[in-house]
Amino acid sequence: MIWRLIALIVGACAILAGAVLVAHASPIESLQTLIHGSLGTPSAIAGTLKETTPLLICGLAVFIALRAGLFNIGVEGQLLAGACCCAIVATRFHGILGMVLGVLVGMLAGALWALPAGLIKAYRNGHEVITTIMLNNVAALFAAALVSGPIKDPKQADTATPYVDASSRLPWIYSNPPVQINFALVIGILLAVGMAIWLKKTVAGYELQAVGANRIAARFAGISPQKVTVVAMSISGALGGLAGAIQVLAYEGRFYDGFSPGYGFDALGVALLAGNSAYAVLPSSFLFGVLSKGGTALQIDGIPKGITTVVLGMLILIAAAIRYRKVSKDA
Amino acid sequence: MSFAVRLLGITKRFGTVTALDRVDLEVEQGAIHALVGENGAGKTTLMRVLYGAIAADEGSMEVEGNTVRFGTSREAIEAGVGMVSQHYGIIPELTCLQNLILGAEGGLVLKNKVAEERAQSLAARMGFTFDWHAEASTLSPAGAQKLEILKLLWRNARIMILDEPTAMLSPADAAALFESLHRLANEGATIILVTHRLPEVLDHCSRVTVLRGGRRIDEKLVVDTNGNELATLIVGEAIVEPDRSQPFEPGTTLLQITGLVVKGDHGEQALKEVNLTLRSGEVLGIAGVDGSGQRELFEAIAGLVQTQHGSMQMLGSDCLSWDAAERIRNGLRLIPEDRHAQGVVEDWSLDENAALGLQRLAPFANKGRVDGKARFEMAEQIADRFKTKRGGLKLPMSSLSGGNQQRFVAARALCLNAKLILAFQPARGLDIKGTQQVYDGIREACRNGSAALVVSFDLDELLEQCDRVVAMNNGKLLEPRAQDSLDRDAIGRLMVGAQ
Structure with missing residues (x-):
């Protein structure tokens, strides 16, 4: 029943066009602005890729948790924990040491921030959605407190840490300002490929997905759902922390109050849109990157940036409709 | 009329x-x-x-x-x-x-x-x-x-x-x-x-x-x-009665349970001082009305629940400290009661399901890595063993009817050095021919040195297929006298708690 799908897409486009018209703009022009602003020039593409990087790594964090049957809403908090701790450590060292320590400490912080949610889920059956949301708030407020006091750079007015030494920053793989592409993107792509292979080719990946697909059958297969839950949540948190650390070391150079515009939340959409393939997180995060960068261009044109969020919502709905249509046909 | x-x-x-x-x-x-x-x-x-x-x-x-x-x-x-x-x-x-x-x-x-x-x-x-x-x-x-x-x-x-x-x-x-x-x-x-x-x-x-x-x-x-x-x-053809003429000598003790106590979901004693001996070569049936403690016994042997008291030896070693995976590694195989919830992942292909429960053992795994080729070959063997009707090994398990899923789950339990087979209603939802094939498969494994413990609510099925039958009632395991080990009336009385 392909016509239903077509109707769905046409309907979604009509709603979008209507929303743009309400904002007193032309739908066609808006689309042009959006695409030109995100893909039209080399520097626009570089900006889109910069937006894509944290979405990609956070998307993978949500994705791996989903494979284990966990809905990690806490990637935002884990990203903040990772970024904050990375900045604290990396500013105290120079050169490659600062970079490596920053990444490791960021991952560790993210993992530790997710760990309570994993433990509570595994051993007390407390729902991870609730616990991770609460941990998000704790992370945001705690990081804000730290950065306005103990770890604040006394030499500047901003509530921010000092800058990480240039020698500890992640290198550019292409730099011709304003067009710059950071090594961080390569890390993200390698992570996606590595995760896809790990899930498919290792017994540990098989067991993680078994728990996600059928917890009870996994238990009968000699797998401990508790252990897998804790491990998966920690890996997810470590990736969230890594995304934060990379954001510090690649782009921002420091940690400050209001550090993330909500990458951890957008990552939920990235992972849902990707479905059940880690490779699909690549195009999915790129699409989110395009809309995020293009949204900024729209804003300059006087169209509310929120319209891109509406687009994303529609995309996720359509993806879900396609997926569940398949499931109900199987049943 | x-x-x-x-x-x-x-x-x-x-x-x-x-x-x-x-x-x-x-x-x-x-x-x-x-x-x-x-x-x-x-x-x-x-x-x-x-x-x-x-x-x-x-x-x-x-x-x-x-x-x-x-x-x-x-x-x-x-x-x-x-x-x-x-x-x-x-x-x-x-x-x-x-x-x-x-x-x-x-x-x-x-x-x-x-x-x-x-x-x-x-x-x-x-x-x-x-x-x-x-x-x-x-x-x-x-x-x-x-x-x-x-x-x-x-x-x-x-x-x-x-x-x-x-x-x-x-x-x-x-x-x-x-x-x-x-x-x-x-x-x-x-x-x-x-x-x-x-x-x-x-x-x-x-x-x-x-x-x-x-x-x-x-x-x-x-x-x-x-x-x-x-x-x-x-x-559509004449039924071949199971061949039980072959005499068999029970061999070494593969499972020895003494004084086992397990708590149920509501804190009650679900297993009360259960004693059980299972020797190589034997197919032991456990009869009983649903809810008499069979489930707890099954899960205790599988290593899925905590035991309160008692001891358990599996293949000659104390096994209470082993987790479920360790027991599987030592040769324990399960045919769980509810294939849908416990035996398969319905969204996964038959190929992927072939390894479920055996995923850490060769040839499915090689030093922590999945061996996809070996798994596919095993999946084919498993599906062929009891003639699982299927569209293809890459299709999801949910494409199979319940009976065919059961065939697959039973064959999987028997496919790889099964030493001790734990089966809960192994023929659930199977017809006459399928039932016989599964029990023949279990029997064949036992005649080659394994032992099987079969739980069923169908007493007649157990009497027909097992070497001896014991009964469970209210958490107790009751053995009939040796000469009554296949006597319908004696076991029927034990099922309702009468001696």
């Missing part, structure tokens, strides 16, 4: 598969009519057509002389046709009374007092007693079955379809159920009994219709037929 139900030339196709091919079924008013056949013969499909769950492609239906066409099962129940399925539709959190009236409350406002009076009179008519205000979770399987029958009476059903009603019942409960069914039939109700159990057909039904491969093969008066003839009609 008046017919309560006349189905003529019913044809139903699913895609390219013809599930029912011009099937006729005529059921006399006031009769208990048996419908028998193998898995996939079309019994359930035919009944689903009759009670309106699916629509036939061709053919006509008459109920009590009126031509009918049911679009929904609500229309069927209005015409007086109701069905009790294998999986009871009872909600454990509601009271018995609430369950009884659910969906047929007869108005927007509940009249509990009136409802209870009517419920009471229906129950009295059938000779049942119920505590109407108790939660349905407190019902025994037999009680749940009775409540299901009352639900049909509540809805004024005059034609009742019962699908494998005795699958979960003890012999005594099954006998009581048939007594009530006869009472209903005498009052003019018509009963269609879908069953795998030929003794029930011969003892309680007046006519029997045999389906095979979606066609009506024959219809007989029960007085004109016998078990052998029916079995041959069902399978």
